[in-house]
Amino acid sequence: MKLLKYNIWTIGCQMNEADSRHLGSQLEAIGFAMTEDPEEADLMVLNTCVVRQQAEDRAIGRLQFVSALKKRKPELKVGLMGCMVGMREAPRLQKQFPFVDVFMPPSDPGPLLDFLRKTPDDDEDARMEDIRSKTVQNAIQDEEYILPALSRHNTIQANVPIVLGCSHACTFCVIPYRRGPERSRLPQDILQEIKKLTAQGVREIMLLGQIVDRYGTDFDEPYGLAELLLDVAAIPEVLRIRYLTGHPNYMTDRIIEVTRDEPKVMPHFELPVQAGNNKVLEDMKRGYTREDYRVLIERVRRICPDNTINTDIIVGFPGETDEEFMDTYELIKELELDKVHLAKYSERPKTIAARKMPDDVSHHEKERRRLLIDELVDDILTRKNQRWLHQEVEVLVESRHKGKWRGRTPHNRLVFFAADENMRGALVDVKISFTSPYSMQGELVRVKVPAIPQPVDVSSVPMFHRPLKETLSAV
Numbered sequence: 001m002k003l004l005k006y007n008i009w010t011i012g013c014q015m016n017e018a019d020s021r022h023l024g025s026q027l028e029a030i031g032f033a034m035t036e037d038p039e040e041a042d043l044m045v046l047n048t049c050v051v052r053q054q055a056e057d058r059a060i061g062r063l064q065f066v067s068a069l070k071k072r073k074p075e076l077k078v079g080l081m082g083c084m085v086g087m088r089e090a091p092r093l094q095k096q097f098p099f100v101d102v103f104m105p106p107s108d109p110g111p112l113l114d115f116l117r118k119t120p121d122d123d124e125d126a127r128m129e130d131i132r133s134k135t136v137q138n139a140i141q142d143e144e145y146i147l148p149a150l151s152r153h154n155t156i157q158a159n160v161p162i163v164l165g166c167s168h169a170c171t172f173c174v175i176p177y178r179r180g181p182e183r184s185r186l187p188q189d190i191l192q193e194i195k196k197l198t199a200q201g202v203r204e205i206m207l208l209g210q211i212v213d214r215y216g217t218d219f220d221e222p223y224g225l226a227e228l229l230l231d232v233a234a235i236p237e238v239l240r241i242r243y244l245t246g247h248p249n250y251m252t253d254r255i256i257e258v259t260r261d262e263p264k265v266m267p268h269f270e271l272p273v274q275a276g277n278n279k280v281l282e283d284m285k286r287g288y289t290r291e292d293y294r295v296l297i298e299r300v301r302r303i304c305p306d307n308t309i310n311t312d313i314i315v316g317f318p319g320e321t322d323e324e325f326m327d328t329y330e331l332i333k334e335l336e337l338d339k340v341h342l343a344k345y346s347e348r349p350k351t352i353a354a355r356k357m358p359d360d361v362s363h364h365e366k367e368r369r370r371l372l373i374d375e376l377v378d379d380i381l382t383r384k385n386q387r388w389l390h391q392e393v394e395v396l397v398e399s400r401h402k403g404k405w406r407g408r409t410p411h412n413r414l415v416f417f418a419a420d421e422n423m424r425g426a427l428v429d430v431k432i433s434f435t436s437p438y439s440m441q442g443e444l445v446r447v448k449v450p451a452i453p454q455p456v457d458v459s460s461v462p463m464f465h466r467p468l469k470e471t472l473s474a475v
């Protein structure tokens with residue numbers, strides 16, 4: 001095969017970023033090279049998200065762009081991947097977007113790889129029917145290429161899915177319909193993947209699952225997230241480990257204790273509450289009350305006092321009154337959580353809420369509620385971040401940003417500092433001289449683990465991994 005070029009456009013969660021990274025490395029394994037320029041691509045893949053309408057609209061906009069490109073370049077091959085395709089939307093999408101050559105469910109590059117391996121005289125229709133839903137497990141096992149070539153020795157933090165799918169069926173959420181039932185990946189596959197990643201420069205591992213604290217509940221052996229965290233920590237090249245997203249009902253004492261006691265596991269929790277009013281929580285079918293959540297936060301803080309806790313909130317869920325919303329507001333104010341990923345309710349096809357609960361909070365009102373929480377969190381963080389002023393914090397440096405180095409503290413705070421020499425991947429101490437709600441600045445004090453040598457010109461490196469902060473706000 002002649003050297004062909006691929007381009008992957010990714011939107012949505014960290015799971016999608018991991019899927020795009022796997023797909024990129026597998027395409028390279030069969031001879032493709034990455035390009036950032038759609039004009040020179042032979043293959044374009046769109047890895048999509050539909051968690052909210054806005055994300056779906058962006059994918060549709062991108063499809064229109066690709067459609068126009070394909071009119072000019074008929075030989076271009078187009079793959080559509082991710083939650084837009086889900087487990088069974090392909091036939092519908094095929095009618096709507098006939099220029100798409102191949103559809104891939106989330107975490108499953110198989111159909112595209114099969115499509116590319118087929119000879120041109122293969123029966124096209126049979127090929128399209130062959131869309132299966134095998135998991136990413138098989139794909140990773142025979143994969144030599146763990147990171148796309150340009151990302152090797154440049155990717156400091158890598159997302160590693162450990163739980164695929166979700167079986168929880170919260171009434172607002174489309175993910176279980178698109179990512180299929182919950183299944184845990186085997187520990188040996190995960191550890192092997194992480195070892196390969198660290199061999200290519202990765203220093204921080206983000207373990208992913210829709211409900212990451214349910215990891216292993218489908219195994220016969222008693223092996224869960226806590227055990228996996230310890231096994232990952234035993235890999236010498238791993239400097240830091242994080243995990244997301246927890247569900248309040250499954251965060252065990254043991255996981256919190258391992259987070260406290262294992263120095264490589266960062267003391268940072270992602271525990272979405274979604275709402276602080278019991279009727280709304282019941283309508284969402286979250287499976288806990290406001291009181292339960294408060295007890296959980298107290299428990300996390302008691303067992304692991306030095307921590308940060310982020311949460312997710314949906315404002316304007318069907319039927320949410322102003323009073324009910326204020327319960328959410330008051331709960332955040334009382335608990336002083338560290339960051340809120342805020343979303344306005346967006347009706348999603350086939351969910352229980354879409355079928356049974358009219359989307360009756362006006363757009364204007366959703367925006368008002370969003371802003372109120374936003375301002376509240378700004379106030380909380382302005383105050384809380386001052387705790388680090390004039391303190392030394394440890395920072396793992398991820399990238400260069402506007403002439404400064406940018407990294408994260410164990411508590412997942414962004415820190416910027418200046419240094420002339422290469423700092424990518426270094427573990428350093430920084431003395432904080434300025435704090436704001438969402439980032440801090442400081443001066444380099446000492447380098448504890450040296451940077452990763454740079455084999456390529458980093459200014460031209462495409463990013464499969466976007467830092468956590470930008471990921472949810474991008475959709």
Ligand code: SAH
Nearest residue numbers: 172173210245272312313343344345346348
């Ligand atoms: N599995 C996690 C959340 C993953 S989805 C959990 O159980 O909490 C990421 C976030 O998107 C959710 O936390 C939720 O806040 C938001 N979200 C999901 N569906 C949504 C919808 N229909 N409208 C608005 N936000 C939504």
